[in-house]
Amino acid sequence: xxxxxxxxxxxxxxxxxxxxxxxxxxxxxxxxxxxxxxxxxxxxxxxxxxxxxxxxxxxxxxxxxxxxxxxxxxxxxxxxxxxxxxxxxxxxxxxxxxxxxxxxxxxxxxxxxxxxxxxxxxxxxxxxxxxxxxxxxxxxxxxxxxxxxxxxxxxxxxxxxxxxxxxxxxxxxxxxxxxxxxxxxxxxxxxxxxxxxxxxxxxxxxxxxxxxxxxxxxxxxxxxxxxxxxxxxxxxxxxxxxxxxxxxxxxxxxxxxxxxxxxxxxxxxxxxxxxxxxxxxxxxxxxxxxxxxxxxxxxxxxxxxxxxxxxxxxxxxxxxxxxxxxxxxxxxxxxxxxxxxxxx
Numbered sequence: 001x002x003x004x005x006x007x008x009x010x011x012x013x014x015x016x017x018x019x020x021x022x023x024x025x026x027x028x029x030x031x032x033x034x035x036x037x038x039x040x041x042x043x044x045x046x047x048x049x050x051x052x053x054x055x056x057x058x059x060x061x062x063x064x065x066x067x068x069x070x071x072x073x074x075x076x077x078x079x080x081x082x083x084x085x086x087x088x089x090x091x092x093x094x095x096x097x098x099x100x101x102x103x104x105x106x107x108x109x110x111x112x113x114x115x116x117x118x119x120x121x122x123x124x125x126x127x128x129x130x131x132x133x134x135x136x137x138x139x140x141x142x143x144x145x146x147x148x149x150x151x152x153x154x155x156x157x158x159x160x161x162x163x164x165x166x167x168x169x170x171x172x173x174x175x176x177x178x179x180x181x182x183x184x185x186x187x188x189x190x191x192x193x194x195x196x197x198x199x200x201x202x203x204x205x206x207x208x209x210x211x212x213x214x215x216x217x218x219x220x221x222x223x224x225x226x227x228x229x230x231x232x233x234x235x236x237x238x239x240x241x242x243x244x245x246x247x248x249x250x251x252x253x254x255x256x257x258x259x260x261x262x263x264x265x266x267x268x269x270x271x272x273x274x275x276x277x278x279x280x281x282x283x284x285x286x287x288x289x290x291x292x293x294x295x296x297x298x299x300x301x302x303x304x305x306x307x308x309x310x311x312x313x314x315x316x317x318x319x320x321x322x323x324x325x326x327x328x329x330x331x332x333x334x335x336x337x338x339x340x341x342x343x344x
Contacts, residue, residue, distance in 0.1 A: 002032045002068070006041035010049050014112075021108035023051065027097045028072060030057040030065050039064040046071035052115050052321075054100055056093040057081050073115055074100075074314040085312025085334075096318075103321050107145045107296050111321055114298045118313040118320075121304050126252050129305040134242045137300040138235035145296025146230075156227045159190055167196035168216075169203060176204040176211050183217020189269035189301065190225030194246060201250040211254055213277070214261040215270075223268025223291070224301070248302030251276040262286050262337070272303030275310050275336065282337040288326040290319045311336050 004010075010026045026049075028042075046053055046068065055068070055075030061082040069075040069086045076093035090096045104111040117136050121129040140146055168179040178200045180187040187193065204211045215221055232238035243249070251258060251273055260274040263283035271288050274280050290307075292299050299307070299320060308316045311334040319326050331337045 001029050002034050002042045003038055005045055005049075005053075006034075006038050008045060010051050010053065011045065014050050021112065024108040024111050025052040025054060025101045025104040027094075027101065028053055028055045028068075030055045030061065030069065030075060031059050036064045039068055043068045043071045050112075052100070052104055052111060052317075054097045054317075056097050057087075058093060061087075072314075073118070074317045086314045088315055088318050099322050099324070100317070103293065103323065107293050109143050110140055110145050110293045110296050110298060113140060114293055114304070114320055115317070117298060117304045118308060118316060121308055122313055126305055127249065130243055130248055130302055133298070133300065133302065133304045134239045137242065137298055138239045140297050141230075141232075141235045141238060143296055147296070149295040150230045153226065153229075158231070159185060159188075159225055159227045162192050165196065166193045167200045169200045171207075174209045176207050176209055178204060178211060178213045180213075180215040180221055183215075183219075185225065186219040186222035186265060187215045187217065187270070188222050188225035189273075190228050193225075197247045198245065198250055201247060201254070205250065205254050209257070211258045212261060213251075213258065213274075215263070217264075219264035219270075220262040220266045220274070220286070221268075221270025222265050223270055223289075229295075242300055246301060247273055248276060248306070252302075252306075265289075268292060268299070268303075269301035271336075272299050272301040272306055275306035276302060279339075280337040281339045281341055282328045282331060284328060284340055284342050286328045286331075286337075286340075288319065288328075288331055288336065289323065291323045293321055294323045307336070310334075 005028055016022050053072040055072045057075055058078040075087050076090040076096045077087045078093055079089050113136050117133055120132055162182055166182050168181045170177045255276055255278045258277040259279040260277040261281045262274055263286050266286055267289045290299055290303060315334055328340050332340055
């Protein structure tokens with residue numbers, strides 16, 4: 001409730017005596033009829049709250065409640081109640097808020113770190129924001145939620161070496177085409193793919209022409225290669241590999257002349273990297289997902305930087321915390337992609 005938020009109900013200690021997170025997410029009913037001064041007090045309180053704050057609204061949002069929604073981490077609003085990146089239209093605002101509540105309860109540390117990073121990222125330039133994301137990711141690599149996920153996954157052999165070049169580089173007139181080329185692994189973003197993509201982007205950058213990035217096979221990219229998770233020698237090395245040897249900076253550097261064409265599954269790193277491009281075109285039926293919090297992590301290939309810069313930190317919370325898919329239609333409506341095209 002707005003009244004409870006204004007009174008500090010969300011500011012009780014976040015940790016219990018054993019250091020465990022208590023009540024990581026609080027739902028705020030924006031329909032509560034309260035005077036404007038109470039809404040203003042709740043807004044001030046929300047801006048310093050350590051917990052995740054999710055609003056629900058089934059009535060039109062006035063100016064005072066709009067400011068409160070801006071201070072929250074996301075608001076689910078019934079269709080027609082409000083527009084803007086602070087809001088996700090919903091047929092069931094309370095139900096969708098409960099989905100996020102359950103996700104936060106399942107992995108509270110990762111959920112809170114995600115929100116802390118999303119809140120900070122917009123105030124930083126891209127390079128600094130990528131470092132912050134990576135520091136947070138490295139922290140979670142040593143956390144109990146990721147360890148639990150690793151144990152549940154079980155031991156797996158490393159993926160076999162590629163038998164074909166993992167990335168293809170071709171020139172078509174004034175366009176350099178970069179194609180992810182491990183269709184047998186749904187173009188998973190593993191070590192070989194990452195290194196080959198960075199090399200290809202360096203060549204493309206030197207050409208100073210248009211760059212088109214796409215993927216071979218049934219999926220653009222299924223995200224990080226799960227068989228490689230947990231294999232870095234230590235979190236510090238992992239940080240420097242992510243930030244200095246990953247593709248995020250390279251794509252951001254050429255964003256103004258880069259187009260990414262996605263299809264099938266666009267998951268995890270696939271979505272995170274694609275969102276850096278100046279133009280993203282999705283084939284009809286493309287599905288977008290950010291599953292990292294369900295693994296006790298956060299997006300680590302630049303997603304807390306690239307995705308919010310397209311759709312806002314608020315809407316980013318929905319796929320990043322819930323792990324639920326976004327359709328190409330929703331992605332277009334939110335600005336995650338710039339066009340949808342039919343095609344085989």
